[in-house]
Amino acid sequence: MNQQVTNKDFLMLEGKRKRGLSMDKIMTILCYVALITVVILPCVMIIYYTFWDGTKIDFEMFRSVLFQQDNLKAMKNTLIIAVFATLFATVVGVFFAWLLGRSDIPLKGIMKFLFSIPFMIPPFLAAMSWDMMFSGRGGYVNKMLMSLLHLTKAPFNINSIAGIIVIEVVYYFPFVYMQVVSALERMDPTLEESARIAGAGQLHVIRTITLPLTVPAISSGVLLVLITSLSNYGIPSMVGYSKGIFTLPTMIVELMNRAGGSFTGIRQAAALSIVLFIVVAIALMIQRRLLTHGRYDIIKGKSMRPMLIKLRGAKIPLLIVSFVFLTLVVIAPIVMIILVSFNKAWGLPFTAENLTFMHYVNVVTKNKMVTDSVKNSLFLAFSAGAICLLLGTMLAYVIYKVKPRGGALLEMMAVLPYSLPGTVMSIGCILAWSGAFFGISLYNTIWIILVAYIARYLSYVLKSSSAALQQVHPSLEEAARSCGASHYDALKDVTLLLIKPAMLSGFFLVFLPCMRELTTSILLYGPKTRTLGVAIYQLRTNGQINQAAALSVMTIILIIIMNNIVKYITRDRRKY
Amino acid sequence: MTEQIVLEHVTKTFTTKELGSVTAVNDFNLVVHKGECFSFLGPSGCGKTTTLRMIAGFEDLSSGSIYLGGKLVSDRSKNIYLPPEKRGLGMVFQAFAVWPHLNVFDNIAYPLKVKRFSKNDIREKVLQAMHYCNLDGLEKSFPSDLSGGQQQRIALARAIVVNPEAMLLDEPLSNLDPHLRETMRFEIKRLQKEFGFTIIFVTHDQSEAMALSDRMLIMDMGNIQQIGTPAELYNHPKNRFVHSFLGQSNFINVDVRDGRVYPAGQADVPLWVDKLPEKSGEQVLATRPNTMILNREEGFPCRIIKRTFKTDFVEYLLKIGEDNAIVQAPHRELFKNGEACYLKIYNSVYYDRENEEAAKERERRNIV
Numbered sequence: 048m049n050q051q052v053t054n055k056d057f058l059m060l061e062g063k064r065k066r067g068l069s070m071d072k073i074m075t076i077l078c079y080v081a082l083i084t085v086v087i088l089p090c091v092m093i094i095y096y097t098f099w100d101g102t103k104i105d106f107e108m109f110r111s112v113l114f115q116q117d118n119l120k121a122m123k124n125t126l127i128i129a130v131f132a133t134l135f136a137t138v139v140g141v142f143f144a145w146l147l148g149r150s151d152i153p154l155k156g157i158m159k160f161l162f163s164i165p166f167m168i169p170p171f172l173a174a175m176s177w178d179m180m181f182s183g184r185g186g187y188v189n190k191m192l193m194s195l196l197h198l199t200k201a202p203f204n205i206n207s208i209a210g211i212i213v214i215e216v217v218y219y220f221p222f223v224y225m226q227v228v229s230a231l232e233r234m235d236p237t238l239e240e241s242a243r244i245a246g247a248g249q250l251h252v253i254r255t256i257t258l259p260l261t262v263p264a265i266s267s268g269v270l271l272v273l274i275t276s277l278s279n280y281g282i283p284s285m286v287g288y289s290k291g292i293f294t295l296p297t298m299i300v301e302l303m304n305r306a307g308g309s310f311t312g313i314r315q316a317a318a319l320s321i322v323l324f325i326v327v328a329i330a331l332m333i334q335r336r337l338l339t340h341g342r343y344d345i346i347k348g349k350s351m352r353p354m355l356i357k358l359r360g361a362k363i364p365l366l367i368v369s370f371v372f373l374t375l376v377v378i379a380p381i382v383m384i385i386l387v388s389f390n391k392a393w394g395l396p397f398t399a400e401n402l403t404f405m406h407y408v409n410v411v412t413k414n415k416m417v418t419d420s421v422k423n424s425l426f427l428a429f430s431a432g433a434i435c436l437l438l439g440t441m442l443a444y445v446i447y448k449v450k451p452r453g454g455a456l457l458e459m460m461a462v463l464p465y466s467l468p469g470t471v472m473s474i475g476c477i478l479a480w481s482g483a484f485f486g487i488s489l490y491n492t493i494w495i496i497l498v499a500y501i502a503r504y505l506s507y508v509l510k511s512s513s514a515a516l517q518q519v520h521p522s523l524e525e526a527a528r529s530c531g532a533s534h535y536d537a538l539k540d541v542t543l544l545l546i547k548p549a550m551l552s553g554f555f556l557v558f559l560p561c562m563r564e565l566t567t568s569i570l571l572y573g574p575k576t577r578t579l580g581v582a583i584y585q586l587r588t589n590g591q592i593n594q595a596a597a598l599s600v601m602t603i604i605l606i607i608i609m610n611n612i613v614k615y616i617t618r619d620r621r622k623y
Numbered sequence: 624m625t626e627q628i629v630l631e632h633v634t635k636t637f638t639t640k641e642l643g644s645v646t647a648v649n650d651f652n653l654v655v656h657k658g659e660c661f662s663f664l665g666p667s668g669c670g671k672t673t674t675l676r677m678i679a680g681f682e683d684l685s686s687g688s689i690y691l692g693g694k695l696v697s698d699r700s701k702n703i704y705l706p707p708e709k710r711g712l713g714m715v716f717q718a719f720a721v722w723p724h725l726n727v728f729d730n731i732a733y734p735l736k737v738k739r740f741s742k743n744d745i746r747e748k749v750l751q752a753m754h755y756c757n758l759d760g761l762e763k764s765f766p767s768d769l770s771g772g773q774q775q776r777i778a779l780a781r782a783i784v785v786n787p788e789a790m791l792l793d794e795p796l797s798n799l800d801p802h803l804r805e806t807m808r809f810e811i812k813r814l815q816k817e818f819g820f821t822i823i824f825v826t827h828d829q830s831e832a833m834a835l836s837d838r839m840l841i842m843d844m845g846n847i848q849q850i851g852t853p854a855e856l857y858n859h860p861k862n863r864f865v866h867s868f869l870g871q872s873n874f875i876n877v878d879v880r881d882g883r884v885y886p887a888g889q890a891d892v893p894l895w896v897d898k899l900p901e902k903s904g905e906q907v908l909a910t911r912p913n914t915m916i917l918n919r920e921e922g923f924p925c926r927i928i929k930r931t932f933k934t935d936f937v938e939y940l941l942k943i944g945e946d947n948a949i950v951q952a953p954h955r956e957l958f959k960n961g962e963a964c965y966l967k968i969y970n971s972v973y974y975d976r977e978n979e980e981a982a983k984e985r986e987r988r989n990i991v
Contacts, residue, residue, distance in 0.1 A: 525681055526720035528707040529791075530734035530781065536708075540733070544724050 070535070071449045078445050081438055082460040085502045088484070089475025090463070096317040096478050101310070108311075112318040121298040125326065127208060128283070128294060129276040132215035136272050139216065140223025141258075141265060143369070147224075148231030149257070151355045152366055161373045162221045164381070167606050169563035169580065170218055171281025172599050175587060176380035177214050178286050179387055179596075181205035185394055187383065206290040214282050217376035219275065223268035230264035231257070249356060270334045277327050278468025280566040281580075285587075295323040296470040300570055303474065317478065320471040331466060381603070388596035406597035417598060419575065420582035423493060427578065428561035431500035432554040438501070439508025440550050443516050446509075448542075458509075465506040469566035473499055476571065491573030499567045504560060508553035515549030516542070548616065555613040563606060626693065627789055627821040628655040628678060633687035635673055635845075642987065647673045649845040651687070657788075660815060660822040662832035664868070665842035671825045672793060674842075678823065679714055679791050680707035692788055708737075713782030713820070717794040719774045721766040721781075727753070728762035731780045738785065752784040755814060772803045776810075783814060789821040796831060808835055829869050833857070841865050844984060863974045866909045873915070873948040875908045876976070884908065886923075886944025894943070895922040895966065900973035907974045912938070912951040914970035917958060922965035927958050941966065 097109055112118060143162070147155050165173070180188040183204035192202050204210060234257075242256045243249075258265075280296040287293065293301065299319045306312020358365060387393070391401045410417050442461055446454045464472055476499040482488040489495035519542055527537035565580030572581045579602055586595035633651040638644050648670040655661045663671035676682040677697065678689060688698035691712070696705040722730055731752055735745045753759060756776040766774050775795060782790055792811070796804045808831060815822055826832050832839050833853040840850040841864070848868075849861045860866035863874065876887035879900055883893040887905070900906055916922075917939060928947075929940040936951040939958060943966075950966070958964055 520718055520720065522716040522718055522720040523722060525679075525707070526714065526716060526722070526778075526781075527733065527737075528681070529679060529710075529712060529714035531708045531711075531737040531785070532733075533706070533708055536737060541722055545722070547724075 071445070071451075074441050075445050075449055075451045078438075078442050078457055082442075082457065085498060085505070086460050086463055088479045089472060089502065090467075092478035093317045093320050093471065093475045096314050097321055100314070108314055109318045109321070112315050113322060117293065118298060118319060118322070121293040121295050122322065122326070124208060124283075124292060125277060125294040125296075125323075128211050128215065129273055129330075131212045132219060132276045133269055133273045135212070135216040136220040137223050137265065137269050139220040140268060141227055141261075143220070144224045144227035144231055144261075145253070145257075146365065146369065148228045149356055150358050150365075152358060152362060152369070154366065154370075158369060158373065161377045162224055164377050165218055165221050167610055168381070168603055169281065169565065170214075170279060171285050171565050171580065171584065172384070172563075172603070173218050173380055174214050174282040174285035175583075175595065175599065176383045177205050177210070179383050179592070180379065181210065187397075206286050206292070208287075208292060210286055211283050211292070211294075214286065215276055215279070218282070219272045222271050222275070223265065226264045226268035226271070227261055230261050234260060253356075266334065270331070273330050273334070274327055274466060277330060278323065278470065278566075280470055280569065284569075285584075295319065295326065296468060296566070299323065299470045299474065303477075303570060313478070316474055320468075320474045323468055324471050327466060327468060384596045384599050384603075387593055388600045390593055393590075393592040406593045407601070410594050410597045410601070414594070416577060416585070417582050417594075420577040420579050423496075423576055424562055424564075424579040427493065427497055427500060428558045430497055431504060431561050432558040434497075434501055435505050435508045435557045436550055436554045439505055439553060440512040440546070442505075442509050443513035447513050447516050461509050462506045464502045467503075469503060469564075470570065472503055473567045473570040476502070491576065493576045496568055496571045496576060496578065499571055500557075500561050500564070503567060504557040507556040507560075508550070511549045511553040511556060512546055515546040519545050551616050552613060555609065555616070559606060559609055559613070562609070563602060625657040626654050627657045627659070627691070628823065629653070629690040630674075630678070631688050631690075633674070633677060633689060634685045635670070635677060635682065636685045646845045648677070651847060653840065653847070653850070655789075655821060655823060657821055658815075658819050660812070660824065660835060660837045662824045662826060662836040662839035663842060664826055664829060664832040664839055665848075666868070667827055669842040670845040671827075671842050675791050675793055675823060675825050679712060680705060680710050711785075711787055713785065713787035713790040715775070715778045715782050715790070715792045715795045717797055719766075719771075719778045719795075719798070721774045721777045723766050725766075726762065727758060727764050727766070727769075727777055730766070730777050731784050734781060734785045748784055749780075752780040755783065755817060756780040756810070771799050772807060775799060775807060779811070779814065783818060783820070786818060787820060789823065790815075792822060792824045794826055795824075797826070797828070804831070811835070833869070841868055843868075844981075858970070860909075860972065863907060863909060866972065866974070871912050871949065873910050873912060873946075875910075875943050875946045875948060876905070877908045877944070877973075878905055879903045879973075886946070888945040889943075892923065894968060896971045897967075897969045898971050905976060907976055908968070909972045909974060910968050910970055912949045914968070915948070915950045916967045916969065917950055917952050917956075917964050918967065919964055922967040924963065925966050927960055927962050927964065930958065930960050 098104055098106065100108065143158075146152050147158060152158075178186070180186050181203040182189065183201045183206055186201065186203070186205065189201040189203055192198065193200075196202075205214070238260065239252050239256055242252045247255065278296055279294075280300065283292065283294040284297045284300070288297065299316050302312060302316040302319060306316060386397050388406055389402055389404070390397060391403050391405070395401045439461075442457065445451060446458050451457075476495055477490065480487060480489040480495050480498060482490075489498065523541050523545070524537045527541045528534070532540060563580060564578060565584060568578040568581050569584065572578060577585070579598070583595050583598050583602070586592075586598060630651050630653045633648060634646065635648040636644055636646050651674060663674060665671045673682060677684055678691075680696065683704060684697050684699055686699060688701075688703075689696050691710060695701070695703055696710055697703065722733070725733070728749055731749045732745050735748060740748070750762075753762070756779050758773065758776050758780060761769065761773070766777060769777070775798075778795070795811075796807055799807060811822070811824075812835065824832070824835060836853060838850065838852050839856065841848045841856065843864050849856055849865045851859075856865060857869050860869065866872050867874070875894075877894065878885045878887055878890065880903060882899060884896050884899065885891075885893050894908070896908070913936075923943070925941050925943060927939050928942055931938040931940075933951075937954055937957065939950045939952060941948045941950060952958075
């Protein structure tokens with residue numbers, strides 16, 4: 048009584064799925080199609096437009112764009128800002144990471160909370176607020192200092208390269224802090240203790256053991272800051288535009304706006320996008336080169352308590368310095384926006400008779416552009432989140448469980464937009480989806496923004512889902528099989544349920560940045576498809592600064608609420 | 624006796640980048656009877672887990688066939704392969720593989736739910752299985768709140784709840800601490816008595832295999848070295864590998880001439896042995912530290928190099944020809960360091976010197 052079984056089971060086991068379309072194979076094909084459409088086409092189009100003048104291959108245009116005076120200056124600005132912002136952000140970030148991770152400084156809880164705030168505020172909002180405080184013409188803090196100290200000139204001018212660097216430093220140092228503090232907190236304390244036993248003093252241990260061991264964490268923070276700074280649009284455009292200070296991303300947008308749809312203009316923007324991409328790629332490569340050695344595992348056992356260093360006499364001064372700094376860079380900008388949003392008109396002093404709710408009422412009820420933008424942003428964030436959730440999880444499953452030939456290529460395609468500046472991605476989307484293929488033109492519709500969002504944020508879900516998927520030990524699925532469940536059942540009952548929390552948090556990892564997005568949408572919005580970020584930006588450009596502030600406050604509140612929902616969903620209910 | 628699990632000429636070959644082609648399991652023939660507790664023992668990488676996974680259906684065979692309860696379930700040449708979920712086996716994994724997102728009850732109920740039992744049946748069977756595995760009252764707990772021993776009991780309960788004819792246990796005790804290991808070992812035996820299922824038990828722990836099995840086999844580099852009861856394997860090991868793998872061994876290179884056994888490199892004085900080999904020439908004499916007797920009257924004259932006190936015996940290091948040997952002796956008669964004494968060797972077994980090919984193959988595999 049031998050039971051004859053179909054060939055399919057047999058082949059499945061061997062990983063050969065040549066005959067017929069299995070579930071796994073269909074998913075693999077879907078992943079390829081989706082990634083090629085969403086990621087590869089825009090990239091190809093940029094290159095195509097740059098080097099093809101309509102009739103022949105053309106390098107002349109690229110060369111002239113590269114060596115044009117304004118562009119060279121923008122390039123120089125970009126590099127100066129990125130280098131200095133990264134440098135200072137790293138120093139500040141590492142210092143606070145050590146202070147909170149390894150010293151016995153009090154009030155750590157409050158400080159940790161303060162560090163998480165910049166993550167919730169979009170960079171262009173922070174820049175807007177700093178502009179309100181320190182603008183050379185009429186910044187509130189400048190005016191205050193002038194009348195207090197009887198100065199004739201404004202003491203600070205945020206509308207400068209230095210100003211941009213300062214804003215980027217205070218905005219980016221928490222990225223470094225986060226990376227380093229988690230490494231410090233999980234570091235095996237015996238590594239340091241054995242150095243103490245060997246006769247090294249406390250400072251010596253920090254210098255020779257602790258810091259070198261955190262180099263991988265520091266460098267990944269540095270990389271993050273460097274790339275974000277190089278491709279940031281919001282900050283330089285908010286504070287630099289009025290003074291004619293351009294960086295590569297703002298220059299690209301400027302070229303695109305100036306082009307007004309002309310072929311040559313668009314080609315120039317595409318060429319500059321390539322320049323920006325090359326700059327980012329070089330930064331990435333230098334980083335890789337510097338960091339190939341020195342990767343080691345500093346986390347050994349679990350739940351070990353690192354030794355805390357006693358600050359003794361330095362405790363109170365350090366605490367004061369920290370709080371003054373954090374108040375200035377984290378709390379002040381928020382307070383500023385709130386104050387402005389309740390003030391009758393820009394420039395009026397903050398007194399009781401100038402207090403008004405008018406701007407909130409106006410923004411919510413009277414301004415169609417704003418209400419549209421809220422709807423658009425919600426729609427975009429939900430759809431992008433949902434699509435990324437499905438596509439990203441499917442990708443993670445295909446790459447790590449199905450393991451098809453070319454799996455590495457799939458992964459590379461999916462994470463490419465992560466290091467691609469948003470501006471570049473948007474230019475690519477415009478070029479690809481304005482009728483270039485099958486006459487599909489999404490330009491000026493909400494769909495082009497959606498496609499760009501998906502391309503930009505897909506890798507977020509891929510990362511969270513694949514991390515979770517790799518945690519699922521194969522024996523968990525095998526146990527289900529040995530209990531009588533089929534391949535499909537085991538996937539549904541065990542694997543999918545286990546990675547559900549990660550998938551949900553992946554959704555919000557996409558949803559949140561979409562809600563506050565500016566860089567992509569500023570290039571892609573049409574008359575009816577403004578997003579929240581675009582609306583705030585335009586209110587401010589139109590001089591309705593108080594209304595911009597009111598809308599910003601509401602945006603921040605919305606983001607904070609969403610953020611807490613994420614925390615609630617992904618909270619550690621059971622330790623898997 | 625009914626044949627429960629039968630493997631005929633089972634071979635499994637892998638191809639890897641580093642090693643090229645490796646035969647993980649080579650011409651494996653085995654009959655496990657109904658109700659038997661059978662152990663696969665061997666060092667890591669010997670192919671025992673691969674064999675178990677082939678029986679379970681998680682790996683395919685390169686050639687050969689596997690029968691479960693008389694039914695052919697794997698045979699490549701006949702294009703037969705039954706997927707694991709249709710083999711009706713119970714399995715317990717090394718890492719427990721208890722699903723962290725399900726509570727204890729749902730974990731154990733899973734196989735019944737897959738088989739679409741009614742709610743009442745499920746409840747009754749799960750509670751019974753939990754009772755047998757000493758898990759009473761833990762239905763609502765989640766695995767992460769339980770100890771390693773309890774998690775392993777969940778895995779056991781989940782395997783026995785469908786009352787399978789055979790259970791495959793893949794190093795189920797190696798993640799537990801020594802004390803718990805002993806308890807669980809006892810419980811597995813108890814459950815087997817209760818339900819009468821056949822067990823195949825994979826382990827690299829000799830004492831575990833000896834204590835638990837009715838019969839066992841020892842594997843090395845994909846080949847079965849010996850099959851038999853624990854006593855047979857311990858007392859009559861077929862080759863040097865089996866000898867050294869079960870308990871402590873002394874191997875002494877000897878030269879057999881004229882019906883006498885001379886230690887290599889010391890051709891004048893013969894050893895005192897209880898048994899002579901069948902043939903002459905260079906061989907290896909194998910014996911165990913507890914089957915050698917030190918005395919002051921008669922035997923092979925030698926000198927104590929080092930004495931070590933242990934709790935239940937005293938250990939002496941001796942030099943016999945070119946080789947060192949360890950002797951365990953009771954505390955009541957002590958010998959001093961450097962003292963001259965006589966040695967008698969019992970339970971002596973003779974093997975050929977290990978051929979170089981085996982040593983090379985071992986080295987090749989250990990590279991990875």
